[in-house]
Amino acid sequence: MPLWTVHHTPGFFSDDDKRGLASSVADHYEKAGLPRFYVVTLFQETRPEDFYVGGEPASAGVRITIDHIARHHRDGDGRRRTAQWIRRMVEPYLEGHAGLHWEFHVDETSEEMWMINGLVPPPGGSDAERRWAERNAATPY
Template identity: 70%
Template sequence: MPLWTIHHTPAVFTADDKHQLAARIADHYEKVGLPRFYVVTLFQETRPEDCYVGGEPTRAGVRVVIDHIARHNPDQESRRRTAQWIKGILGPHLEQHTGLHWEFHVDETSADLWMINGIVPPPGGSEAERTWARENATSVY
């Protein structure tokens, strides 16, 4: 599952911005074969007085933490492509804000401790995973 947790100060995202960004993120993962419901995007608004960069309060900031569980990048070049893809997804939403500090990082987490609706997800690329993607729902396999 990709889990995107987007910590942000107020006025960075409208409700429509959030919906567009979350849909765009899910679109990408669906294109590479993951079920859409694997993709979870959480927007966590943080008050400016609770957001510090370098020990100093930040008026406008975004920190994105991404957990990749369903798939991992096998090498440095694929990790660089993933980072560029993420920059391309976030950039249009964030670069329009003057003075905004923004950053992201990706953790590649073991799938051994992952379940959806109490079911261990099927192996990546398997027929069972393709069924989940096609039906956009979990099922026993």
């Protein structure tokens, strides 16, 4: 499961921006072979007086945390490619905002500590995972 949590100052993203970014994120992971419903994107508005950078409130800020659980990179090249893909995906939503501070990071979490609807997801690339992707839902296997 990729979980994207987008912390942002008020009014930064329109509803259309949120839908567009969340859809683009899900599209990418689906193309990479993950069931689309694995992808969760949360937008969390954070007031400038609660969003500090370098000890000072940020008038315009975006901080994205991404948890990768379903798949992990095996090497630094894969991690760098993913970081560049993320940058290219989010930049169109961030361009043109004066004084914006933005950043992201990705954590790779153990898949052994993950369930969907109480089910342990099937192994990556397995027939069971392909069935989950086709059904776009977690079902017993």
